[in-house]
Amino acid sequence: AIQLTQSPSSLSASVGDRVTITCRASQGISSALVWYQQKPGKAPKFLIYDASSLESGVPSRFSGSGSGTDFTLTISSLQPEDFAIYYCQQFYSYPYSFGQGTKLEFK
Amino acid sequence: QLQLQESGPGLVRPSETLSLTCSVSGGSISSTTYYWGWLRQPPGKGLEWIGTIYYSGGTYYNPSLKSRVIISLDTSKNQFSLKLSSVTAADTALYYCARHVPVTIFGVPMMGWFDPWGQGSLVTVSS
Numbered sequence: 001a002i003q004l005t006q007s008p009s010s011l012s013a014s015v016g017d018r019v020t021i022t023c024r025a026s027q028g029i030s031s032a033l034v035w036y037q038q039k040p041g042k043a044p045k046f047l048i049y050d051a052s053s054l055e056s057g058v059p060s061r062f063s064g065s066g067s068g069t070d071f072t073l074t075i076s077s078l079q080p081e082d083f084a085i086y087y088c089q090q091f092y093s094y095p096y097s098f099g100q101g102t103k104l105e106f107k
Numbered sequence: 108q109l110q111l112q113e114s115g116p117g118l119v120r121p122s123e124t125l126s127l128t129c130s131v132s133g134g135s136i137s138s139t140t141y142y143w144g145w146l147r148q149p150p151g152k153g154l155e156w157i158g159t160i161y162y163s164g165g166t167y168y169n170p171s172l173k174s175r176v177i178i179s180l181d182t183s184k185n186q187f188s189l190k191l192s193s194v195t196a197a198d199t200a201l202y203y204c205a206r207h208v209p210v211t212i213f214g215v216p217m218m219g220w221f222d223p224w225g226q227g228s229l230v231t232v233s234s
C-alpha cells in the first residue's frame with residue numbers, strides 16, 4: 001500500500017503569509033494526487049486534482065505542484081477562511097490513501 | 108447540485124454490525140459515469156477509505172477492512188449502504204459517503220477523488 005506523509009503536521013501562520021505544505025508518497029504515483037481542505041465540523045472540500053489543476057471555484061491563491069513522489073500545496077496569500085486542515089490523497093493504486101493531514105493555525 | 112446524506116444509528120454495541128445508508132439527491136447512482144464511496148474519520152484523526160461501489164454492483168474494498176465490509180446499492184431509492192460487522196471501539200468514527208470520481212491519466216482509467224461528500228454520520232461503538 002502507498003503511504004503518504006505530509007509535512008509539517010501543523011503550521012502557524014498569519015493572514016497574508018505564503019505557506020507551503022508537502023506530501024511525499026512512499027512510491028511513485030505520477031500525478032495521481034489531490035488535495036482537500038477540511039474545516040471544523042465539516043466534510044473535506046476538494047481543492048486540487050491531478051496534483052496541480054485547480055477545481056472550479058477554488059481561489060487562485062491555491063496552487064499545487066509535483067509529480068512522482070513529492071508534491072506541494074501552496075497558498076500564496078493566506079486569508080482568514082484558509083485556516084483549516086489540509087489532506088492529500090493518492091489514487092494511483094488501490095487501496096486509495098490519504099496523508100495524515102496538516103493543520104494550518106493562526107499565529 | 109448533487110447532495111449526499113448519511114443516516115443510521117449513532118451507537119452500535121461491540122461485536123455487532125454497523126449499518127449506514129447514503130441518500131443521493133440531484134443525480135442518479137445508476138449513472139455509468141461515477142462510483143460511490145464510503146470513508147471514515149476517527150475523532151481527531153485522519154481519513155480512511157473504506158470501499159467503493161459501481162452502478163453495476165461491482166465493489167472495491169480496503170484490504171484492511173475487506174473481511175468485515177459490505178457495500179450495496181438500492182437504485183429504486185437512489186441510495187447506497189455500508190455494513191461493517193464485528194465492530195470494536197476502533198471503529199468509532201465519523202462516517203462519510205461521497206461520489207468517487209473516475210479519471211484517466213495518460214490514457215489509463217483510474218478511480219480518482221471524492222467529491223462531493225455528505226456531512227458525515229458519527230458512529231460510536233460502546234456497550
